[in-house]
Amino acid sequence: MSARVRISLGLAVATGAAAALFIVDDAYLMRIATLGAIFAILALGLNLTAGHLGLFDFGYILYFGIGGYTTALLTLRAGWSWEAALVASVLMSVAVGLLVGVVVLRLRGPYFVIATFSFLTVAYYVAINWKEVTNGPLGLIGLPAPAFNLPAIGRVEALDPAGALAIALTGLLIAVAVVWRVVESGAGRAWHAIRDNEDLAASVGIDATAYAFLALAVSAGLGGLGGSIYAGYVGIVTPEIFAFGHMVNVLLMVVIGGTGTFLGPIVGAFLVETVPELLRVAESFRLPIFGLLLIAAILFAPQGVVSLRPWRALRAGRPRVPPVPPVEEGPA
Amino acid sequence: MTDAPLLAVQGLSRRFGGLVALDDLTFAIRQGELVSLIGPNGAGKTTAFNLIAGFLAPTSGRVVYAGRDLTGMAPHRRARLGLVRTFQQAAVFGDQTAVDCVVAGSHVRAEAGIQAGFFGTPGARRDEASRYEAALEVLRLCGLDSRATSRASDLPYGEQKVLGIAIALASRPRLLMLDEPTAGLNAVESESVSAILDRINEQGVTVFVVEHDMRVVMGLSDRVIVLDHGQVIADDTPDRVRADDAVIRAYLGDFDIA
Amino acid sequence: METLVQQVLDGLMIGAAYALMATGLTIIFGLMDVVNFAHGEFYMLAAFLLFQLSAVMGVPYFVALPVAVLSVGALGVVVQRTLVRRLRGGSRLNYLYATSIATIGLSIVLQNGAQLVWGAVPKSIPQPFPTEPILLAGVALSPVRLFILLTSIVVIAVLGIGLMRTLAGRMVRATFQDREAAALIGLPVDRIDALAFGGGTMLAALAGVLLGSAFQVYPTMGGLATLKAFTVVILGGMGSFPGAIAGGFLLGVSESMAAGYISAGLKDAIGFAVVVAVLMIRPTGLLPAVRRLR
Numbered sequence: 001m002s003a004r005v006r007i008s009l010g011l012a013v014a015t016g017a018a019a020a021l022f023i024v025d026d027a028y029l030m031r032i033a034t035l036g037a038i039f040a041i042l043a044l045g046l047n048l049t050a051g052h053l054g055l056f057d058f059g060y061i062l063y064f065g066i067g068g069y070t071t072a073l074l075t076l077r078a079g080w081s082w083e084a085a086l087v088a089s090v091l092m093s094v095a096v097g098l099l100v101g102v103v104v105l106r107l108r109g110p111y112f113v114i115a116t117f118s119f120l121t122v123a124y125y126v127a128i129n130w131k132e133v134t135n136g137p138l139g140l141i142g143l144p145a146p147a148f149n150l151p152a153i154g155r156v157e158a159l160d161p162a163g164a165l166a167i168a169l170t171g172l173l174i175a176v177a178v179v180w181r182v183v184e185s186g187a188g189r190a191w192h193a194i195r196d197n198e199d200l201a202a203s204v205g206i207d208a209t210a211y212a213f214l215a216l217a218v219s220a221g222l223g224g225l226g227g228s229i230y231a232g233y234v235g236i237v238t239p240e241i242f243a244f245g246h247m248v249n250v251l252l253m254v255v256i257g258g259t260g261t262f263l264g265p266i267v268g269a270f271l272v273e274t275v276p277e278l279l280r281v282a283e284s285f286r287l288p289i290f291g292l293l294l295i296a297a298i299l300f301a302p303q304g305v306v307s308l309r310p311w312r313a314l315r316a317g318r319p320r321v322p323p324v325p326p327v328e329e330g331p332a
Numbered sequence: 333m334t335d336a337p338l339l340a341v342q343g344l345s346r347r348f349g350g351l352v353a354l355d356d357l358t359f360a361i362r363q364g365e366l367v368s369l370i371g372p373n374g375a376g377k378t379t380a381f382n383l384i385a386g387f388l389a390p391t392s393g394r395v396v397y398a399g400r401d402l403t404g405m406a407p408h409r410r411a412r413l414g415l416v417r418t419f420q421q422a423a424v425f426g427d428q429t430a431v432d433c434v435v436a437g438s439h440v441r442a443e444a445g446i447q448a449g450f451f452g453t454p455g456a457r458r459d460e461a462s463r464y465e466a467a468l469e470v471l472r473l474c475g476l477d478s479r480a481t482s483r484a485s486d487l488p489y490g491e492q493k494v495l496g497i498a499i500a501l502a503s504r505p506r507l508l509m510l511d512e513p514t515a516g517l518n519a520v521e522s523e524s525v526s527a528i529l530d531r532i533n534e535q536g537v538t539v540f541v542v543e544h545d546m547r548v549v550m551g552l553s554d555r556v557i558v559l560d561h562g563q564v565i566a567d568d569t570p571d572r573v574r575a576d577d578a579v580i581r582a583y584l585g586d587f588d589i590a
Numbered sequence: 591m592e593t594l595v596q597q598v599l600d601g602l603m604i605g606a607a608y609a610l611m612a613t614g615l616t617i618i619f620g621l622m623d624v625v626n627f628a629h630g631e632f633y634m635l636a637a638f639l640l641f642q643l644s645a646v647m648g649v650p651y652f653v654a655l656p657v658a659v660l661s662v663g664a665l666g667v668v669v670q671r672t673l674v675r676r677l678r679g680g681s682r683l684n685y686l687y688a689t690s691i692a693t694i695g696l697s698i699v700l701q702n703g704a705q706l707v708w709g710a711v712p713k714s715i716p717q718p719f720p721t722e723p724i725l726l727a728g729v730a731l732s733p734v735r736l737f738i739l740l741t742s743i744v745v746i747a748v749l750g751i752g753l754m755r756t757l758a759g760r761m762v763r764a765t766f767q768d769r770e771a772a773a774l775i776g777l778p779v780d781r782i783d784a785l786a787f788g789g790g791t792m793l794a795a796l797a798g799v800l801l802g803s804a805f806q807v808y809p810t811m812g813g814l815a816t817l818k819a820f821t822v823v824i825l826g827g828m829g830s831f832p833g834a835i836a837g838g839f840l841l842g843v844s845e846s847m848a849a850g851y852i853s854a855g856l857k858d859a860i861g862f863a864v865v866v867a868v869l870m871i872r873p874t875g876l877l878p879a880v881r882r883l884r
Contacts, residue, residue: 189436
C-alpha cells in the first residue's frame with residue numbers, strides 16, 4: 001500500500017518535472033534529463049540485485065553494453081528497426097545475465113563483487129579486440145535514430161531533444177512498472193528474506209538460487225533496455241559503453257539514492273546526472289568536489305537520500321508503515 | 333501410518349578434517365512426538381541438526397523423512413516437505429517488521445505464483461491477505477502480536493528468538509527442529525517458549541529440540557536422546573534417561589540434572 | 591630463448607609490483623572487509639610524491655623514495671581514522687556499499703586532485719640507475735628493473751617474517767582470522783585496523799614508486815592498477831597472503847607472455863580472462879584462505 005503511495009507520489013513529481021521540461025524546451029536541460037532517465041532505468045535494474053537481493057553486482061554495466069551493441073549490430077548490420085532491436089537487446093541481455101549467473105551466483109560478498117566486475121572487464125576488452133564484429137575501439141557509428149509516428153502525438157524522433165526525452169521517459173516508465181510489479185509479486189519479499197538472512201530463508205523453503213536468477217534476469221533485461229535506448233539516442237556504440245565510469249555512476253545512483261527503495265535509484269540517477277553539471281561552475285575543481293560530495297553523502301546519509309528526515313517525516317504520517325527506514329516496501 | 337517413523341536418521345557420520353563430529357548416529361522420531369536432543373557441549377547436536385536440515389552434507393549415512401531419502405536435497409526443498417529448523421542464534425530478517433518476517437516465513441504456503449503476483453490478480457491479493465492473517469495468528473500464538481509492526485532487529489534478544497520460532501511456524505512444518513530455543517533467555521522467557529512448544533506439539537506438529545535447560549527438557553519431552561562425542565548414549569523417556577549411568581557420567585561436572 | 595627469458599623477467603618485475611599491491615589490498619580487505627577502490631590512487635600518489643621530491647625539489651632518490659612511501663602510509667592511517675572507521679554499524683551489506691562509495695569518492699578526489707597539481711601530461715622520475723643493461727648469462731637486465739624486483743622480494747619477505755614472527759604480526763593475523771574473538775581477548779582491533787590500513791596503503795605506495803621509476807607517472811595510472819590488484823586477489827584466493835603473492839607473479843608473467851606472443855592489445859584483458867576461467871573451475875581462487883568469508 002505504502003509502495004503504491006510512494007510510486008504515485010514519484011510519478012506525480014516526475015510528471016510535473018517532465019511537463020516543466022517540455023514547456024521550457026531547453027535542449028541542454030532536456031539532454032541532462034534524457035540521460036538521467038536512461039540511467040534511472042539502469043539504477044532501477046541494479047537496485048534489484050544490489051538493493052533487494054543483497055548481491056553487489058559490480059559488473060552490471062555489462063548488460064547496458066550488451067544492449068547497446070545488440071541494438072547497434074542489428075540496426076546497422078541486419079537492417080532491423082530500432083524497436084525490434086530493442087526487444088532483441090533486452091532478450092539478449094537476459095540471456096547473458098543468466099549465463100553470467102551460472103558462474104557468479106555460487107559466490108557471495110566481495111567475491112561476487114570482483115567476479116561480476118571481471119566479466120565486465122572481459123567484455124570491455126572483447127569489444128576492443130574483436131574488431132570484425134565490434135569495429136574495435138572506434139565502435140559502431142551512425143545508428144539510425146529512433147523515430148516513429150504516434151497516433152495522437154505525431155512524429156517522435158530521437159534527433160529532436162523533446163523526442164529523445166519522451167522516448168527515454170517512456171522507457172523509464174516501463175522500467176518502473178516492471179520493477180514495481182516484480183517486487184510486489186512476492187519475489188520482492190523472497191529477495192529481502194535472502195538479503196537479510198540467507199540461511200533462515202532457506203530454512204523456510206525459499207529457493208535462494210532460483211530467486212537470485214530471477215533478480216539477475218530482470219535486472220539484466222533492464223540494463224539491456226537502457227543500453228538500447230542509449231545507443232539509439234547517442235547514435236554510436238564504442239567499448240566505452242562498458243567503462244568503469246558508467247558502473248561507478250550507476251552504483252552511486254543506487255547507493256546515494258537509497259538501496260532497496262523504490263524512489264531511491266530514480267532520485268539518485270537524476271542527482272548524479274545533475275550535480276556534476278551544476279558543478280561545472282567550479283571548472284577544474286568539479287570532479288574533486290564531486291568526490292568529496294560522495295564521501296559526505298555516505299557519511300551523512302548512509303541509507304541514501306530518500307531516508308533523510310524530510311522524507312521520513314512525510315512517511316510517518318502514513319498508516320501501517322514500519323517506524324524505521326523503509327528499506328523495503330510494505331504490504332500490498 | 334504411525335508405524336513408520338516420520339524421521340529416521342541412519343548411520344549418520346560427519347568428519348571435519350580429522351575431527352569426528354558425529355559417528356554413526358542412528359535414531360528415529362515418530363509422528364506427533366516431542367523429542368529432545370541433549371548432550372554436553374561439543375557433543376555434535378548442532379552438527380546433527382545441520383545434517384538433517386541439509387545445511388551440511390554428511391560424510392556417510394542418510395536421513396529418511398516421511399519415507400523419502402533426503403540425501404543431497406537442498407535445505408529449501410526439505411523445508412517444502414515440512415522439515416523446518418530454527419537457529420541457535422536469534423535469526424530473523426532484521427530489516428523487516430515482525431509481521432513481514434513471519435509472512436516471509438510462510439513463503440511455501442503461497443498458493444498464487446509469482447506470475448499471478450506480477451499481474452496482481454484477485455487470487456494473488458486474496459493469497460496475500462490470507463498470509464497476513466495467518467502471520468498475525470502465528471504472532472498471537474507466540475505472544476508477539478503487540479510487536480507486529482516493530483522492526484525485527486529492534487526487538488530484544490528474547491523476542492527475536494521467539495520471532496525465529498514464529499517464522500518457522502508460519503511455514504506450517506510437519507517436523508519442527510529447534511536449536512536451543514531457550515539459550516540466552518531468562519526464566520520467564522524460557523517458560524513461555526516451552527509453553528509455545530507444548531502448544532504447537534498439541535496441534536500435531538512433531539517437535540525435535542536441542543535443549544540445554546533440563547527443566548524444559550524433562551517437563552516437555554516424550555523422549556530424550558542423549559549425545560556424547562558424536563554418539564547416542566541414551567534414547568529413552570525423561571525419567572529413565574535421568575537415571576542412566578552413562579548419561580550421568582557424560583554430564584558430570586558439566587551441570588547437574590535437576 | 592633470450593626473448594623468452596627477457597619476457598619472464600619483465601613479467602616477474604611487474605608481477606612483484608602486483609604482488610605488493612595485492613598484498614596491501616588483502617590486508618585491508620581481510621581485516622576490515624573493505625574493498626578499497628582508492629588503492630590504485632595511493633599507488634599513483636606515491637609515484638607523484640617521489641617525482642615531486644626528486645625531480646622538482648632535488649631530494650636524492652634514495653631519500654625521497656622512503657619519504658614518499660611513508661607519507662602515503664600516513665595518509666592511509668588518516669583515511670582509516672576519519673573515514674573508514676565511521677562507516678561501521680548497520681548491516682554488513684550497507685557497510686560494503688558505504689565503504690565502496692567512500693573509497694570511490696576518495697579515488698575521484700585523489701585522481702583529479704593529482705591532475706590539478708601535476709597536470710595530465712605523463713612525467714618521468716629521474717632515477718640514479720645506470721642505463722646500460724647488465725649482461726647476465728646472455729640476458730640483458732636493466733638495473734632499474736633489477737632494483738624493482740629485488741626490493742619487492744625483500745619487502746615481501748620482511749613482511750612475511752614480520753607477520754609470522756613479531757607480536758604485532760601475530761595480533762594482525764589474529765584479528766584477520768576472527769575479529770570478534772580478537773576483540774574479546776582484548777586486542778586493540780581499532781588500532782590494528784589503522785596500522786593495517788596504513789601498512790596496506792604503504793604497500794600500494796611502494797609499488798607506485800617502483801613502477802613509477804621504470805615507467806611514467808600520470809594521474810589516471812591508479813585506475814588500472816586497482817583493477818589489476820583486484821584480479822590478483824581473486825586469482826590467488828581472497829584473503830590469502832600466499833595467494834596474493836603467487837597471483838601477482840602469475841598475472842605479471844602471463845601478461846608479459848600474452849603481450850609477447852599473442853598481442854600487446856590483449857595484455858590487459860588476459861588477467862580478467864584468467865579470473866573468469868579460475869572462477870568457473872575453482873571459485874575460491876588458487877590458494878584460498880582458510881577463513882570463511884561469510
